[in-house]
Amino acid sequence: MPRNDLTGKVVLVVGASSGMGRRFAELAAAAGATVAVTARRAELLDQIVATQHAQGYRCSAHPADATDAAAARYVVEQVVELHGRIDSVLLNAGGAPALDLNTLTAEAITGYMRTNYDVAVNYLVPVLAHMREHGTGTVAHTNSLAGWYGIPLQGPYSAAKAAVRVLLDTYRIEYAASGIRFVSIYPGFVRTEATLGDGMPAPGEIDEDTAARHMIRAVTHAGESYSFPWHTAALVGVGRVVPTRARRTILGWALRSQRHSDQTEGQTQ
Numbered sequence: 001m002p003r004n005d006l007t008g009k010v011v012l013v014v015g016a017s018s019g020m021g022r023r024f025a026e027l028a029a030a031a032g033a034t035v036a037v038t039a040r041r042a043e044l045l046d047q048i049v050a051t052q053h054a055q056g057y058r059c060s061a062h063p064a065d066a067t068d069a070a071a072a073r074y075v076v077e078q079v080v081e082l083h084g085r086i087d088s089v090l091l092n093a094g095g096a097p098a099l100d101l102n103t104l105t106a107e108a109i110t111g112y113m114r115t116n117y118d119v120a121v122n123y124l125v126p127v128l129a130h131m132r133e134h135g136t137g138t139v140a141h142t143n144s145l146a147g148w149y150g151i152p153l154q155g156p157y158s159a160a161k162a163a164v165r166v167l168l169d170t171y172r173i174e175y176a177a178s179g180i181r182f183v184s185i186y187p188g189f190v191r192t193e194a195t196l197g198d199g200m201p202a203p204g205e206i207d208e209d210t211a212a213r214h215m216i217r218a219v220t221h222a223g224e225s226y227s228f229p230w231h232t233a234a235l236v237g238v239g240r241v242v243p244t245r246a247r248r249t250i251l252g253w254a255l256r257s258q259r260h261s262d263q264t265e266g267q268t269q
Contacts, residue, residue: 143185186233
């Protein structure tokens with residue numbers, strides 16, 4: 001497939017302070033991109049910039065809370081003013097621990113929507129306004145294999161990821177003549193600082209470096225969808241085609257098994 005070389009491109013990475021976002025930013029810089037990183041934790045962004053500058057790469061930090069639409073717009077304005085344009089954006093903010101719907105309040109559920117849906121939209125809209133002026137650009141979103149259907153202990157997270165998936169599908173239709181490419185990236189379980197001790201079973205888990213290299217490939221190769229690792233993606237793909245009742249039965253069995261395992265482990269400690 002044809003490639004979109006990152007050399008000389010300006011790449012904005014949202015959610016870049018740690019984990020896959022940070023590693024993606026490092027790999028993009030090493031591939032020749034000018035990288036702008038944003039997240040809430042300014043001190044971690046400064047560390048990234050210092051490291052990239054020491055290696056001779058171009059990188060800038062733009063601390064902001066992605067749940068604040070005005071702050072997100074300002075970051076986009078800053079990056080364009082400083083670097084002249086934005087060629088690609090990775091919408092990578094979000095995440096969630098194990099979430100038991102039996103215990104969640106309405107506020108908690110909508111809160112996870114804000115931190116996984118709103119954070120994407122708040123950057124998506126101003127970035128697209130800029131890219132439309134130039135008639136080109138790549139918008140990549142770190143979705144999740146959990147965004148294809150309801151996953152036990154991930155209900156609000158799955159719902160938010162599904163919402164962004166559908167939104168980007170609509171953008172692809174309405175922006176078909178814009179010259180802008182939309183890429184949905186679907187990771188499986190990835191071991192990062194944020195996932196340590198989060199209570200979620202993680203079959204087929206991969207490390208963040210491997211995940212970030214997949215994400216670079218997704219952004220630099222043609223195509224609108226990229227899933228990894230292949231074995232987890234294949235299982236989710238099977239789940240998408242089997243009858244809904246069968247899928248729910250299998251997932252319900254897996255949830256009961258996990259709860260029994262957790263209960264047994266708790267009794268032996």
